[in-house]
Amino acid sequence: MRQFMSANSVFYLQRDVYEEYEEYKDDFKQVIKERETRRLIFLHQSPQIFYRGSLVQYVKMVCIDRGLSHSSLHLAVYLMDLFMDNHHVIPEKLLLVANVCLMISAKLEENALKIPKISELNALIGNRYTTLDYTNLEVLVIQFFNFYLNFPCAVHYVFYYMQEFICYEDLKGDRNVRTLFYDLYDAITVHLDRIIEDVHYMQCYKPSVLAAAVIAASRLDIGLSLWTQQLENLTEYTEEDLRDVAQILLKNDGLQCAKCTPPSIIKCIDSM
Structure with a gap:
């Protein structure tokens, strides 16, 4: 984790790469949002x-x-x-x-x-x-999966959104960027672990919404405001869009689902 900001990290963004990204930022947003629409519908009927x-x-x-x-x-x-x-x-x-x-x-x-x-x-x-x-x-x-497996998950969006997860206003008082970065990353890691433990987080929320809520909840965890204008500009989600999901993540009570009744058998592959 502490190599997160090192030059050989996948999250390290060199200046020339960042400038190239800025040129295609809008196109990139469109591509990742389009990928999100290709995720399959979860039917809540797993026999297992x-x-x-x-x-x-x-x-x-x-x-x-x-x-x-x-x-x-x-x-x-x-x-x-x-x-x-x-x-x-x-x-x-x-x-x-x-x-x-x-x-x-x-x-x-x-x-x-x-x-x-x-x-x-x-x-x-x-x-x-x-x-x-x-x-x-x-x-x-x-x-x-019809030979298409490149599905985006919340974690992919989290790493994309992390470029704006700290702003200048967050540095008030005795906070410094390095400590704030690691504290926020640690909180994000905890929430990323939690959202795979309950199937409803991953299947009932769009990955981009869930990722934004993970960052929002993590900001609250370490005493920051829930959302910033920079994050809103990047994610295109407002504070109001995320408040309820972030609160659910913070409570960590799990989600109830009326659809998850005893499922019917869809397709038997016992002989595989």
Whole structure:
């Protein structure tokens, strides 16, 4: 975490890169908002919903152990949620689904050296599946998403919004930029971990809204104002747009959903 601002960090923005970004800022906004519309609808009908908590903790543990990014973690959970929401997977195959979704997300989000191998993931769960099990399910998952897997998650928007998450007015008193930056980043990390623990955060809010609310809640956590004009200009969300979601994040009580009744079986793939 403390290498966050170093020159070899993915979040470090050199001056020439920043100037190039400024030239295409409006185009970039349009592209990322368009990607958001391509996310699949969550139907709240996963037959395996009661296993989700342990599966998310498992994927999180693997990401920490392998040093994978928040982006890999969140995308893996998103893929897993949508796949489970549309299939009936026998419990004995759920860890296979989790490993395959993580492997796919790492291929999209990490450099080649950090992508976990099938043998490495399989070893973590006692080598209970074959290589063919992994390759067959990977093809099935990719086909289910119609070969489009570059879905934006809240974490992607958070990293984009972080360029404006501190403003000059935040530096009043004895605050300094470095301390403020790390305190805010730590608070953001806590909320990013929380939003993958409850499926409704990731599936019931647009990623851009959820990301903005994460930053707003994190600002309140460390004693700053909820929102700033710079953030409003960048995100195109006002303080009023985010207040309710930010308060829900701060309470951390979880979300209730009337749609999550005992689900029907959508598609059986017990034989995968």
